[in-house]
Amino acid sequence: DAGITQSPRHKVTETGTPVTLRCHQTENHRYMYWYRQDPGHGLRLIHYSYGVKDTDKGEVSDGYSVSRSKTEDFLLTLESATSSQTSVYFCAITPARASGNTIYFGEGSWLTVV
Amino acid sequence: AQTVTQSQPEMSVQEAETVTLSCTYDTSESDYYLFWYKQPPSRQMILVIRQEAYKQQNATENRFSVNFQKAAKSFSLKISDSQLGDAAMYFCAYRVSAGNMLTFGGGTRLMVKP
Numbered sequence: 001d002a003g004i005t006q007s008p009r010h011k012v013t014e015t016g017t018p019v020t021l022r023c024h025q026t027e028n029h030r031y032m033y034w035y036r037q038d039p040g041h042g043l044r045l046i047h048y049s050y051g052v053k054d055t056d057k058g059e060v061s062d063g064y065s066v067s068r069s070k071t072e073d074f075l076l077t078l079e080s081a082t083s084s085q086t087s088v089y090f091c092a093i094t095p096a097r098a099s100g101n102t103i104y105f106g107e108g109s110w111l112t113v114v
Numbered sequence: 115a116q117t118v119t120q121s122q123p124e125m126s127v128q129e130a131e132t133v134t135l136s137c138t139y140d141t142s143e144s145d146y147y148l149f150w151y152k153q154p155p156s157r158q159m160i161l162v163i164r165q166e167a168y169k170q171q172n173a174t175e176n177r178f179s180v181n182f183q184k185a186a187k188s189f190s191l192k193i194s195d196s197q198l199g200d201a202a203m204y205f206c207a208y209r210v211s212a213g214n215m216l217t218f219g220g221g222t223r224l225m226v227k228p
Contacts, residue, residue, distance in 0.1 A: 031214065033214075033216075035216075037157075041218075041220065042118075042205050042207075042218030042219055042220050042221055043159070043205070043216070043218045044218070045214075045215045045216065048214050048215075050214070056214070058215060059215065088157060090159060092159075092216075101147060101209060101211065102147075102149065102161060102164055103149075103209070103216050104161065105151075105158070105159035107156075107157070107158055108157050108158070108159075
């Protein structure tokens with residue numbers, strides 16, 4: 001158990017609307033990540049954070065923004081959702097003492113853009 | 115850029131038998147980590163096993179073991195005494211030790227026949 005809570009777990013939204021996904025952790029992990037999973041692509045990194053207000057882009061960051069105003073919460077925002085952003089979104093963390101910089105994942109958030 | 119390739123989209127194994135899932139990767143780095151994750155139908159990403167590139171000894175976790183061939187850039191997963199609960203998608207992943215991105219292969223779907 002990575003101690004991560006994602007919300008919402010399921011959401012259907014319309015094209016062009018803004019959407020925010022929340023990742024919450026209670027164990028003071030410094031590193032947090034957002035990945036998306038699509039068929040045939042495994043998981044791909046969208047954005048990550050290495051501390052409060054410290055974020056950086058990943059492999060597929062276009063159309064997404066993130067914010068981390070406090071250690072516990074890492075927010076992923078789709079400013080204007082498109083159908084190509086229909087996906088399963090995973091939040092992840094690296095515990096400070098993780099062996100091999102292992103990344104642990106939350107349970108995922110299913111987003112459908114219609 | 116690093117790439118991870120899983121050449122077997124699907125595999126099947128008889129219950130109680132042994133199966134090996136293949137993974138190759140491409141990197142110019144010398145210090146990195148390799149992982150196998152299991153994703154059951156619930157879509158939870160579960161860490162199965164990890165391997166540090168600097169370690170020559172192959173990692174083992176109960177019925178799961180790896181065959182790490184650094185020169186060949188190969189990282190296969192062996193599942194012994196397969197159980198029905200092993201049925202899932204399996205993803206191979208790579209991470210540079212100083213990096214923040216986990217690069218995934220496309221996955222192998224493992225079916226276990228009773």
